């Protein structure tokens with residue numbers, strides 16, 4: 001039986017799957033069994049921010065795991081405190097406490113629970129076409145095509161269409177929901193990666209904060225994909241100076257070297273959550289190897305990767321706009337939504353993989369999502385762009 005057949009037979013899958021076999025990495029190239037070198041413009045979908053094969057992260061993981069392979073979350077541990085203190089320092093203003101998780105889904109679940117517990121209210125309002133993870137809470141907040149197949153779904157979720165920035169009607173609709181429903185929180189990505197990389201302006205967050213505060217609704221920003229340098233700032237919230245009441249983190253927190261995430265909360269919310277029983281206990285949340293990965297990863301992002309994200313992002317945007325068939329590029333740092341003219345993003349993604357270029361797609365059919373590692377150099381950008389040019393030409 002061939003590798004693809006064995007994969008299909010033995011490995012459970014969900015969503016699209018690509019017949020791309022990866023054996024190892026070499027620099028930021030993903031290498032297949034025939035030695036083919038893929039340019040990776042996805043990095044696991046906003047995951048591998050620090051890049052592949054980074055010794056500093058690998059060494060830190062080993063050092064932490066050697067010191068103690070596992071520390072039960074109920075015990076006090078210096079390294080855990082250090083990481084939580086770092087997150088406190090680097091996240092926006094009033095976010096104080098880190099709740100430890102393994103994944104983005106778990107971080108979102110914890111935020112939903114905390115919002116309901118803290119406000120005593122029930123509803124979570126989120127956006128149509130969003131994705132926040134795959135447990136019942138996160139799935140309730142998200143808007144995947146097939147979720148009804150898993151009914152009964154968790155109750156208490158309301159959706160509003162994706163924002164039309166500057167459109168009074170949209171903010172009016174949201175306020176109507178806040179006024180009429182028993183709303184605990186509004187949950188959204190800061191920059192909307194899943195909705196075709198939709199980038200709000202500053203005014204959006206000013207209006208959102210005004211509305212949430214007026215109606216006693218908590219603002220939860222999901223930075224699972226946005227966080228840790230992706231947008232050229234440590235967090236996308238820093239682009240706007242917005243201070244959410246909670247923030248969810250994962251993916252880029254360890255650049256994929258270990259499963260790790262966090263729900264950041266305002267001090268008073270965190271304190272109330274800490275008084276509940278087992279509601280945020282996570283056996284594998286922040287095991288020593290993951291703490292080691294996250295700590296070294298954050299240091300690397302602070303050591304020049306934010307600047308590189310912006311510099312290479314600008315270059316990538318310029319080069320993309322030179323390709324015929326690209327209508328518009330929406331970009332912050334190295335997070336790009338590439339709007340295609342008359343081409344389907346999923347078709348381009350498939351053909352690009354044949355040209356050894358890996359691309360992402362979103363909930364908008366004509367938008368490609370690009371999120372390469374933040375440490376890429378100019379040569380890597382040019383090589384990827386050249387492969388995309390060839391791909392688009394072959395489809396045109």
Ligand SMILES: Cc1ncc(COP(=O)(O)O)c(C=O)c1O
Pocket residue numbers: 045103104105106108131132133134189222223224225250251
């Ligand atoms: C914005 C957002 N939130 C949450 C999640 C869920 O994270 P995880 O897959 O780590 O559970 C994802 C995953 O793609 C995401 O993009």
